[in-house]
Amino acid sequence: MEVEVKLRLPDAGAHRRVTNVLAPFHVKTHRQENHFFDGSAAELSALRAVLRLRFSDKDPRCVVTLKAKAVLVDGVSRVEEDEEDLDPSIGRDCAAEPAKLSAVESRVVRRAREEFGALGFVGLGGFGNVRLVYEWKGLKLEVDETDFGFGTLYEIECESDNPEDAKKLLEEFLKDHGIDYSYSEKSKFAIFRSGKLPYLFI
Secondary structure, X not given: OEEEEEEEEXXXXXXXXXXXXXXXXXXXXXXXXXXXXXXXXXXXXXXXXXXXXXXXXXOOOEEEEEEEEEEEEOOEEEEEEEEEEEOHHHHHHHHHOHHHHHHOOOHHHHHHXXXXXXXXXXXXXXXXXXXXXXXXXXXXXXXXXXXXXXXEEEEXXXXXXXXXXXHHHHHHHHHHOOOOOEEOOOOHHHHHHHOOOOOOXX
């Protein structure tokens, strides 16, 4: 189970202010490319699951992830998640031809077939994300700029075993610096599938 705090920033200006304040704590930047897949007969989506291939930084790394039963309430996301590294050349082949996923030797893909009943796979498309990573007050913060094509989402994510404490610390930080925010109401994948950014409440 992955548990994360997710706070939405209203615009590029708020994103810039956050990254400027956190600059001394910056440890790395990832440029991510995300591709999503369902079963050929929508077997995964019927069970509130999705398979993702993520390429990062155009280096030789690809991660395949199975996510299921996501719940996002008051800025705290809980989702069942299983992932593993995949040979990037195989990942690229599957991104181009999703049907090839069925033959991939992968524990995660095998789970999608055997536990979720996916007989084959179809591509759903995807989006890019620039992720700035910070080590701040004992927390790992990920500040995202996600380009969906139809709009750009700015968001802070923080995985934590104590999400309420992490959320309180983040909210105090944002308020102290006069930076507007709201609780994220949808996952990036849900926004991508809806084709529009959620209405912003500040």
